[in-house]
Amino acid sequence: xxxxxxxxxxxxxxxxxxxxxxxxVPIIVSGLAMHAEYETSGAAACVANPxxxxxxxxxxxxxxxxxxANRLVFAAMxxxxxxxxxxxxxxxxxFESGTWRLAFTQSVTRTRWLVSxxxxxxxxxxGIAVAFGLLFTWWxxxxxxxxxxxxxxxFVATPVxxxxxxxxxxxxxVLAGALLRRTIPAMAVALAVFLVVRIPLExxxxxxxxxxxxxxxxxxxxxxxxxRPTTDWVVENGWVDSAGKMLSADAQNAVxxxxxxxxxxxxxxDLGLARYMAEHGxxxxxxxxxxxxxxxxxxxxxxxxxxxxxxxxxxxVWVVRRRLH
Amino acid sequence: xxxxxxxGLGKRxxxxxxxxxxxxxxxxxxxxxxxxxxxxxxxxxxxxxxxGLLSPxxxxxxxxxxxxxxxxxxGLAEVGFxxxxxxxxxxxxxxxxxxxxxxxxxxxxxxxxxxxxxELGIPLDRRAGRLSGGQQAQVALTLALAKQPRLLVLDExxxxxxxxxxxxxxxxxxxxxxxxxxxxxxSSHAIGELERVCDHLVLLRKGRMCLAGDTDELVAGHxxxxxxxPDANAAMQGLVAAxxxxxxxxxxxxxxxxxxxxxxWEANPVSLEELVLAYLAxxxxxxxxx
Amino acid sequence: xxxxRLDTRSGVPTYLQLVEQVRHGLLLGxxxxxxxxxxxxDVAAALVVNPNTVAKAYRELERAGLVAPRAxxxxxxxxxxxxxxxxTYAKLSARLRAWVNAAREAGLGPDQVRALVTxxxxxxxxxxxxx
Numbered sequence: 001x002x003x004x005x006x007x008x009x010x011x012x013x014x015x016x017x018x019x020x021x022x023x024x025v026p027i028i029v030s031g032l033a034m035h036a037e038y039e040t041s042g043a044a045a046c047v048a049n050p051x052x053x054x055x056x057x058x059x060x061x062x063x064x065x066x067x068x069a070n071r072l073v074f075a076a077m078x079x080x081x082x083x084x085x086x087x088x089x090x091x092x093x094x095f096e097s098g099t100w101r102l103a104f105t106q107s108v109t110r111t112r113w114l115v116s117x118x119x120x121x122x123x124x125x126x127g128i129a130v131a132f133g134l135l136f137t138w139w140x141x142x143x144x145x146x147x148x149x150x151x152x153x154x155f156v157a158t159p160v161x162x163x164x165x166x167x168x169x170x171x172x173x174v175l176a177g178a179l180l181r182r183t184i185p186a187m188a189v190a191l192a193v194f195l196v197v198r199i200p201l202e203x204x205x206x207x208x209x210x211x212x213x214x215x216x217x218x219x220x221x222x223x224x225x226x227x228r229p230t231t232d233w234v235v236e237n238g239w240v241d242s243a244g245k246m247l248s249a250d251a252q253n254a255v256x257x258x259x260x261x262x263x264x265x266x267x268x269x270d271l272g273l274a275r276y277m278a279e280h281g282x283x284x285x286x287x288x289x290x291x292x293x294x295x296x297x298x299x300x301x302x303x304x305x306x307x308x309x310x311x312x313x314x315x316x317v318w319v320v321r322r323r324l325h
Numbered sequence: 326x327x328x329x330x331x332x333g334l335g336k337r338x339x340x341x342x343x344x345x346x347x348x349x350x351x352x353x354x355x356x357x358x359x360x361x362x363x364x365x366x367x368x369x370x371x372x373x374x375x376x377g378l379l380s381p382x383x384x385x386x387x388x389x390x391x392x393x394x395x396x397x398x399x400g401l402a403e404v405g406f407x408x409x410x411x412x413x414x415x416x417x418x419x420x421x422x423x424x425x426x427x428x429x430x431x432x433x434x435x436x437x438x439x440x441x442x443x444e445l446g447i448p449l450d451r452r453a454g455r456l457s458g459g460q461q462a463q464v465a466l467t468l469a470l471a472k473q474p475r476l477l478v479l480d481e482x483x484x485x486x487x488x489x490x491x492x493x494x495x496x497x498x499x500x501x502x503x504x505x506x507x508x509x510x511x512s513s514h515a516i517g518e519l520e521r522v523c524d525h526l527v528l529l530r531k532g533r534m535c536l537a538g539d540t541d542e543l544v545a546g547h548x549x550x551x552x553x554x555p556d557a558n559a560a561m562q563g564l565v566a567a568x569x570x571x572x573x574x575x576x577x578x579x580x581x582x583x584x585x586x587x588x589x590w591e592a593n594p595v596s597l598e599e600l601v602l603a604y605l606a607x608x609x610x611x612x613x614x615x
Numbered sequence: 616x617x618x619x620r621l622d623t624r625s626g627v628p629t630y631l632q633l634v635e636q637v638r639h640g641l642l643l644g645x646x647x648x649x650x651x652x653x654x655x656x657d658v659a660a661a662l663v664v665n666p667n668t669v670a671k672a673y674r675e676l677e678r679a680g681l682v683a684p685r686a687x688x689x690x691x692x693x694x695x696x697x698x699x700x701x702x703t704y705a706k707l708s709a710r711l712r713a714w715v716n717a718a719r720e721a722g723l724g725p726d727q728v729r730a731l732v733t734x735x736x737x738x739x740x741x742x743x744x745x746x
Contacts, residue, residue, distance in 0.1 A: 001429065002428070003425075007424070008414070097414075097415065098408060098409075098412035099413070099414055101406065102412050102413065105405070105406040105408075106401065106425075106426070106430050106472070107398050107402040107431055107432070108398065108429050109398055112398075322380070
């Protein structure tokens, strides 16, 4: 059984390892340079010991690397490959070529065959995802120390998040293959299901995994402590009036127009705005997740994707066991 | 001892029509049983049900006296199967396929399998996808035989092969049967070949069984009566099929040789091929059951 | 080794064809006492026929006392068939050949010759039965 799984999936494993290698080379090269620059530019010292003068240093460091960092957001799409190229063909290929009749008439029951395959191939795929996650997260290390590890670009590249999303994509592919029995349509459906689930969860669900904290600041806050790492993940901000009610976007725009005039420059001093807000009792309102929420967020994300994956795989096993023809 | 017993077996796909209905028969052990029927008569469905590849909608299957359950390794080990178009993992070499068989079966006679492949001149390092159709069929048969099954089921094993490859395939099969206590159930369209190869027949028509029995007994139990054309629709005991000329009629009847024949009629034995074709062409209303 | 062949069009059951071929071989001297017959497996594979059919033919031959199995070695001809003595065979076949020539000269085709022979044989048999 183990040998069969190895024989059938060794090409996929090899491809994944080659892909990992192709990613690893530029990432390690640029990562080493970035980690060195982090020390030499003084950014590391700033994070360790924040001072007022640190703002420009940290800003320069981040802007030097933001382009690459943004590119790595596409890591969020890597699990798609697992769903389309490993999950979808796993069963569809057997049905399409008729080899299921060969596989299911050996002395190994089809349930054991399927469960072994799903466990081992799924675990292997997740392992590859963890390797990618470790690579990305290592690269992002200095940026995460400055900007926090909760923002989307950082969070999706963490080993755990990448692995659980990969397992979900794999499961979606497997079920699509079990139901459609043809490889290309199964790949298309795996792709569609992944996008339909992933994007909404990413966009709207994750900020609400745990209840965000909130804080209200006076507009003319003289107690500005100076630059420090912004490890909070701000998910909502706006203005509240003296009664503590949120101002709508329209109301905010009206205030802006009143202060700066129609078509006036927005890039002038903040002073006018701050004064206006102070006079009218308007204060700044922020909802955010602190860095300490990272563990809980990761646990919830894992439970969500692994739960979905478990349901999909269970249905796939049921389909193969029961409704085979 | 029966190798395979099916009782009231039926299969319906989804909510659609029944592919197979009310099938009941016993297949004797140690025999070569032919399953005959037109395309779409339900042969593949019956074979898949017989080995638990498919679960029945109704009825039950007994393999060597024990109820067949899907997903039981003990039952799976007793059955060898060569599916239609003899599917193999195309990217696997022949040696890989032997390894596959070894790792998927507790009992797997690789020595004999290697010997057989060597006799057939099939190279072990060739990928299955690059073998000829006949060689692929031989490899599929070798894999099924290496399991040392008690029942070997073949779904139109030689239908896609050229005459020479077909003969070689059937020759390998006959040799393997002679070597062991194997019971073979095979579906085929080649009635002429079945006559030589099979000693028991099951006929399917439109998802229902229309005849089953030992070929010798079937042939002995039927005869053709030729004589003057009888009065319209005159009842004839055990009439299976009739062909009428202007004044003469030939009637295929199911009756023992001991039944006396009217002096006007001449009785002749019937060939198995003639018999099978008559039953398969029979209109639906007349159901001859065994 | 003795080679069987199969006439699929004759309508004669396979096992009977095999029995007849051995009998015929013995009569004409192609098979002799002590000759080994091919194994059931070899015959089944070579002719592509059911091994059970071959085994049935061998049982039939055994029952007729024409062959006997030797444990672990195979099936051997025991050859107690009433073979036509060579001299008799030569004499009779020469006379038959002359008769066939005469029949041809009289305008009889092979079918008519065969029909005539069958009719005489039938007549002979019914006479023997009556006696």
